[in-house]
Amino acid sequence: MLEINLNKTPLRWLYLLNVLIILGSILLCCILLLLRLPGLELFGVSPNWLLIWVVVWSVKRSVWRGAVAGIALGLIHDALTSPHPSHVLSLALVGILTASLRKQRYAREDFIIIALIVFVMVIVTETILALQFSLTFINPLENIRQYYQYRILSSATISSIWAPVLYYPLNIWWENLQKIERSKTKLGKTKIKGK
C-alpha cells in the first residue's frame, strides 16, 4: 500500500523525506535518552538509543557509512553528556563492526540478530569507555567498578529489548526506498535505451 503511493512520487521528494526521517529519528533518540519512562528503564538505566540507531543504520550499509554515522552520533552523545572521555571512538567502532558483520547467512531472524548485535555492542562500547576513563582519570574508579558492571549489564539488556522498536520502522522504510530507487533507475535506463 505504502509502496504503491510512494512509487508515484518523484525520487527527489523521497530523498528529502529520507533526510527528514533520518534527522527526526536521531532527534527522537536524543529525546528518549533524557527521558525516564516506566518500562523504558531497568534499575534506573535507560536504553542507549544512539547506539541502537548506529547499529540499525550500519547493519545493511558499508563500513565507511557506518563509521561516519558512529562519529556523528558520538559527537552528539558527547554534547548531551560530557566530552571527556569522548563517545566518538566507541560509536565509530560500533558502526564499523556492525557493518562488517556477515549477516547474509541468517537474514531471516532479523529481530533476534539485531537484539544480539546491540547487546554485544553495548558491552563493547562501555568497555571502551571504561578503558578511556581509567586512562584519563587520576583516581581510577576503583571502588565503583562493581556498580558499573551492574549498570553496563542493565544497559545491554534494556537496549537489546528495545532495539527492534527502532529497527522495524526504519528498516521497512529503507528497504522500500531501495526497491523504488532500483525500479526507477531501471525504468530510466530502459527509457534511454528505447530512445
Add this chain to the structure above:
Amino acid sequence: MYRWWDKYGWKTTLTILALSVAWLLKQTQATAIAETYYFLVSPFQSQQQLLLENKLTNARILQLEQRLNELEQQNKQFKELLDYAAAQPRSAITAPIIGRSADIWWNQITLGKGSKDGVAKGFIVNGIGGVIGRIIQVTPHTSRALLISDPHSRVGAVVTRTRHPGFIQGKNSQTAVMHFFTQVVDVRAGDTITTSSLSYLYPAGLPIGQVKSVNFEKGPAPEAEIELNVPIDLLEWVVIQPFSPKVEIK
C-alpha cells in the same frame, strides 16, 4: 577530476555535512537538542500534578525560607555586631527536573529553567533535605546539573560534630564516599556531613548526608560511606541557589 566528482561527489558532501553538523552540535553542547526537548516535553507534564507538587514544595520551601530568614536575621545582627560585611543574598529559583543523565557514566539532571530565568553556570542545586549538585551548562530554557552523587564530582566536606575535613566522591545514586585528609579522624555512624568552607565550588554549611559506616582500615586515610539526605531519584523539583564559585568555571 570530474569523473571522481560524479562518482563520489554526493557521498563526500553528505559525509562532510553530517560530520560538521554533529561537530557544531557538540561545540554548542547540544543547545538545539535541549531546547527542542524542552518544548516537546513541557506539554506532557501533567499540570495538575505539577501544581500540587509545586504547592507542596512551595509550602516546605516557605517554611524553610522563613526559618532561614529568621536565622539570617539573627546572623545578620550578630555579624553587624562583629562589624562584618556580607554580600546581599539573591533570591532562589524553583525548577522542575525534566530529564535525567543520557548515559550510564554520568549522574546528571536536566532542569526546566535556563538563562531566561536567571540561571547561570556554577549555581547550586538544592533538593528537599540538602544540596544535590551544581549547574554545569545553561541554555535559554534548560540547564544541566552535575550531581554530587556522580563519581567524577568532588565536593569539599566536613564532619559537623568534629570539623574534620575531607572530600566527597559520588558512588551511586544514593550514596557517596567521603575521603579524609588525615589518618586520625573522629567520625562515627550517624554523624552529619556538610559542605566545607574550603570548597571552591559550593558555599559552606549546606547539608549533604549522614555517615552510614566508616572504614578505618583504608589507607592512606580512613573512608566513610555517606548516605545522601536527598532522594535524588524520586525528586521532581529542585531549588537553584545563586552562587559565584571561587574558581572560574570553563
